[in-house]
Amino acid sequence: MxxxxxxxxxxxxxxxxxxxxxxxxxxxxxETELHFTNPFTLVVAVALSAQATDAGVNKATRGLFAVADTPQKMLDLGLEGVTEAVKTIGLFRQKAKNVIALSRILVEDYAGEVPDSRAALMSLPGVGRKTANVVLSVAFGQPxxxxxxxxxxxxxxxxxxxxxxxxxxxxxxxxxxxxxxxxxxxxxxxxxxxxxxxxxxxxxxxxxxxxxxxxxxxxx
The missing domain is CATH 1.10.1670.10 (Helix-hairpin-Helix base-excision DNA repair enzymes (C-terminal))
Incomplete structure (x- = not known):
């Protein structure tokens, strides 16, 4: 910029x-134009939206979130399954790896729940300050x-x-x-x-x- x-x-x-x-x-x-069902799917959707349109992300996540709307379900789907679901999005291979990695951290360190602090969110792979702020605002009502x-x-x-x-x-x-x-x-x-x-x-x-x-x- x-x-x-x-x-x-x-x-x-x-x-x-x-x-x-x-x-x-x-x-x-x-409201955000990204489709999501809970704080976890919001984190994933916003992380996937980098260098991609909201419409493109929504198209890819429609099927993904239907089968994997929690961190554990995303891990069960596996890297291959996530990669296949998001292959229409730019940088999809790295983004799929980030989705699996952040899901694992949420399961192992946060009992499967999305934390409501900026620092904790930014510690997740693929989540920067902008993504964290979207989640804090939309999912947790913070300004x-x-x-x-x-x-x-x-x-x-x-x-x-x-x-x-x-x-x-x-x-x-x-x-x-x-x-x-x-x-x-x-x-x-x-x-x-x-x-x-x-x-x-x-x-x-x-x-x-x-x-x-x-x-x-x-x-x-």
Whole structure:
């Protein structure tokens, strides 16, 4: 991700409230587009989604989760079975190995349960900070911010959460977005970035926060 040359000040509190109030009105209960049935399948789905589309992951995991929705069932399926199930996803061989490895750790060290701490989640193979934050937010209701390319772009374009890298944007969301919007903040931002504030040609004509956004290169 390209880092901005100069880091502007984040938008003032009142403007943050106005922006997130509109995003909340447009989508009161935003949800991840990855399909899952429990915290374990969420961990697997998010780990598989690196460098892959949510639609592609959902297609692959539909059959996988039907037969292996717990760490022990995933181990019983085995590496060959997991590899076959996820072969349509990029980097599938390494991802399959990670799924088996993290399943084994969950069985041996956590009694088959997904831990609800970032450090414990990040100790699992194939689970980075972004993946851990998705799980903390979606599965456990914690106000964790999973910053991807969409949120990085949107945070800087709108000045909701400016930052030179994903860690700075994550901290900027935590520091500047009003507390009552923290739980859903990353979902509102990722969906807005994915479908409206797109990289090459943002769809400003459809944007509910157009008049509040300081981005100078607006499209019609």
């Amino acid at each position: 390209a880092k901005p040359a100069r880091l502007p000040d984040p938008l003032p509190f009142a403007q943050q409230v106005a922006i997130f109030s509109r995003l909340a009105e447009a989508n009161p209960e935003p 964790a911010q999973a910053v991807d390319t969409h949120i990085f772009r949107l945070g800087n374009r709108t000045r909701v959460a400016p930052g030179r890298d994903v860690d700075e944007v994550e901290r900027a969301i935590e520091d500047n977005v009003p507390a009552r919007f923290q739980h859903h903040a990353h979902h509102w931002l990722i969906l807005h970035g994915r479908y409206i504030c797109q990289a090459r040609r943002p769809r400003c004509g459809l944007c509910v926060i157009r008049d509040l956004c300081p981005f100078e290169e607006k499209t019609e």
